[in-house]
Amino acid sequence: MFERTLRDGASLRPLEPWHAEEFAAHLDRAREHIRPWVGPGFVTDDLDGARGTLRGYAERQAADGARLFGIWLDATLVGGVMFTAFDAALGCCEIGCWLEPGAEGRGLVTPACAVLLDWALGTRGLHRAEWRCRADNERSAAVARRLGMTLEGVRREFWPYAGTRYDKQVWAILAPDWTARAVQPPRGDARRPSRSVAPTATEPFEYQRRVC
Numbered sequence: 001m002f003e004r005t006l007r008d009g010a011s012l013r014p015l016e017p018w019h020a021e022e023f024a025a026h027l028d029r030a031r032e033h034i035r036p037w038v039g040p041g042f043v044t045d046d047l048d049g050a051r052g053t054l055r056g057y058a059e060r061q062a063a064d065g066a067r068l069f070g071i072w073l074d075a076t077l078v079g080g081v082m083f084t085a086f087d088a089a090l091g092c093c094e095i096g097c098w099l100e101p102g103a104e105g106r107g108l109v110t111p112a113c114a115v116l117l118d119w120a121l122g123t124r125g126l127h128r129a130e131w132r133c134r135a136d137n138e139r140s141a142a143v144a145r146r147l148g149m150t151l152e153g154v155r156r157e158f159w160p161y162a163g164t165r166y167d168k169q170v171w172a173i174l175a176p177d178w179t180a181r182a183v184q185p186p187r188g189d190a191r192r193p194s195r196s197v198a199p200t201a202t203e204p205f206e207y208q209r210r211v212c
Helices: 017-034 047-062 109-123 138-146 175-179
Strands: 002-005 010-014 067-073 076-087 092-099 128-134 150-161 164-174
Touching: 017 047, 017 076, 017 092, 047 067, 067 109, 076 109, 092 109, 109 128, 109 138, 109 175, 128 138, 138 164, 164 175
Parallel strands: 092 128
Antiparallel strands: 002 010, 010 067, 067 076, 076 092, 128 164, 150 164
């Protein structure tokens, strides 16, 4: 089992098709909260839909494309992070995140995204990572800032939802800028990712023996 410890009893692991029932139960808690902010195909309404989402990501990962990782807090799936796009030939990727309401405010997403960035921009040698979000999604934009990303532009009225079109922000960070990030977080910002705990394995997780 690949697993990466985050903080406060939370861990990051691959989210795979065999997690379908757990993922569906998580979506029941998160659905209405995350629906406005994520892609329409991600938020499904039943077990078959949840299973289809996980299978789709597994197939794309097998082709060295998108990847999906869950965040577990006290043994409960509460959200996750993902490569929504991963193009090794182009040297670019896009990452994203989601959380159910009860897991917000715990500082889980930023260190989880840092694991993905370390692996993509370090181990895999990609040059650029992007983060895209609705312009009014302040929580998502705050994560991009904490990761040291630059707001490169706004795609006006790009995001349709519930009969309204919203602007979409495009944030990005380049590999040299990520490498140059300070190892220790500044005082007063405990959620800024620490580079001193970056994984060094060929996958963004360490092997850990789980004790039952």
